[in-house]
Amino acid sequence: MDKDVVAIGGFVALFVLMVLRVPVGIAMGIVGVGGFGLLTSWKAAFGLLSQSPFSTVTSFNLSVIPMFILMGTFASAAGMSRDLFAASRAWFGHLRGGLAIGTIAACGGFAAISGSAVATAATMTRVALPELRRAGYSPRFSTGVIAAGGTLGIMVPPSVMFVLYSIMTDVDLTKLFISGILPGILGMLMYMGTILVTGADDMPRGERHGWRERFIALKGVLPALTLFLFVIGGMYGGLFTVTEAAGVGAVGALLIGVAQGRLGWQAILECLVAALRTTSAIFMIVIGAYLFGYFLTISQTPQHIIDFLVGLPVGPYGVLALVLAVYFILGALMDELAMILITVPIVFPAMMKLGFDPVWFGVIIVMTCVLGLICPPVGMNVFVVNSLAPDVKLGTIYRGVMPFIVCDLIRLLLLCLFPGIALLLPRLM
Numbered sequence: 001m002d003k004d005v006v007a008i009g010g011f012v013a014l015f016v017l018m019v020l021r022v023p024v025g026i027a028m029g030i031v032g033v034g035g036f037g038l039l040t041s042w043k044a045a046f047g048l049l050s051q052s053p054f055s056t057v058t059s060f061n062l063s064v065i066p067m068f069i070l071m072g073t074f075a076s077a078a079g080m081s082r083d084l085f086a087a088s089r090a091w092f093g094h095l096r097g098g099l100a101i102g103t104i105a106a107c108g109g110f111a112a113i114s115g116s117a118v119a120t121a122a123t124m125t126r127v128a129l130p131e132l133r134r135a136g137y138s139p140r141f142s143t144g145v146i147a148a149g150g151t152l153g154i155m156v157p158p159s160v161m162f163v164l165y166s167i168m169t170d171v172d173l174t175k176l177f178i179s180g181i182l183p184g185i186l187g188m189l190m191y192m193g194t195i196l197v198t199g200a201d202d203m204p205r206g207e208r209h210g211w212r213e214r215f216i217a218l219k220g221v222l223p224a225l226t227l228f229l230f231v232i233g234g235m236y237g238g239l240f241t242v243t244e245a246a247g248v249g250a251v252g253a254l255l256i257g258v259a260q261g262r263l264g265w266q267a268i269l270e271c272l273v274a275a276l277r278t279t280s281a282i283f284m285i286v287i288g289a290y291l292f293g294y295f296l297t298i299s300q301t302p303q304h305i306i307d308f309l310v311g312l313p314v315g316p317y318g319v320l321a322l323v324l325a326v327y328f329i330l331g332a333l334m335d336e337l338a339m340i341l342i343t344v345p346i347v348f349p350a351m352m353k354l355g356f357d358p359v360w361f362g363v364i365i366v367m368t369c370v371l372g373l374i375c376p377p378v379g380m381n382v383f384v385v386n387s388l389a390p391d392v393k394l395g396t397i398y399r400g401v402m403p404f405i406v407c408d409l410i411r412l413l414l415l416c417l418f419p420g421i422a423l424l425l426p427r428l429m
Contacts, residue, residue: 006038029049032292035299062167066276067249070271071253078256078262116160117370128142151187158231161366174242176359178429331375332372340369
């Protein structure tokens with residue numbers, strides 16, 4: 001059977017299955033095994049199905065994912081998100097729009113110890129949304145701030161997206177983590193600026209706290225800050241590898257929670273179960289992507305697309321613009337993890353042939369995923385906020401995130417024009 005016909009049919013079947021609400025990992029697995037069987041033999045395809053899932057989940061490289069997820073789960077259960085929000089409110093709450101600015105600061109702080117956009121959005125919805133409502137913020141604006149602030153979780157290290165990108169491209173994960181720090185800080189500052197530009201004059205002021213209260217509130221931030229600096233500083237200074245840092249971070253978050261009396265045996269067990277569920281969901285997508293990747297390799301689809309992109313008469317940045325346009329469309333329609341796992345093995349070699357820096361391109365790819373988390377019609381963070389605040393309609397939340405989508409587009413343009421924003425810290429390592 002003609003390889004090109006099977007490849008095209010495979011992509012069509014994949015999107016049809018996703019439209020029919022088949023879980024992304026299972027859809028990729030079905031198409032991958034089916035396409036591999038059509039192009040080779042069904043015996044080989046079923047042999048692949050019996051071996052690939054086990055080899056994937058037992059891969060040492062992937063062990064970093066459950067450890068960082070466990071670190072974020074322990075940190076959330078230990079109340080670090082509440083401490084971060086309390087400190088932000090104490091320092092910024094008295095300003096007009098200050099509580100919203102404090103929410104962004106708390107999202108950035110929690111993102112630095114959770115590594116998950118969805119977890120950041122879910123946690124901050126529980127912590128910050130009641131306070132924003134109580135202060136008089138509109139449902140549209142308050143939910144939009146939280147949904148957008150949650151996206152910081154996949155840019156600020158540790159980030160699952162960077163882990164998967166590193167595994168697929170063999171780019172140094174430590175450099176990828178470090179490269180996300182300045183773009184993450186830039187995102188926080190631009191989100192705060194967006195709040196001020198889009199109507200802080202009409203927003204309520206919160207209670208003014210004295211200097212003594214502010215510094216007392218900062219004490220609650222010290223455990224989270226210490227944990228982040230120890231994990232990231234250890235990687236930056238070469239004290240331990242990324243996998244070791246993940247394990248140290250998980251143990252550190254556990255010890256902090258126990259020392260503060262916030263993590264008992266029951267809470268620890270619940271954290272382990274929650275981390276297991278999240279890891280299983282991610283690994284299901286990864287297994288499906290690997291099976292789909294075998295099918296793409298045997299059909300030679302990546303080679304055809306690479307030759308096509310490199311041969312376009314539009315120059316490297318013209319190709320980059322085309323790739324980003326495709327990512328915008330995909331990001332609004334499908335899961336970000338699946339999008340990276342499917343497309344990066346195809347696009348990355350072409351970008352390297354065109355002379356782009358692999359670390360910088362990783363930041364750009366993750367930045368497009370940030371947009372996908374809040375862009376309609378999917379916007380995973382929007383659905384997460386809506387599930388925890390069902391009285392606020394999806395359309396209302398989407399209207400709330402629109403200014404932040406514009407802000408992210410500007411940030412992406414800045415990262416493309418000034419690669420040094422992402423590459424400065426990795427070059428100093």
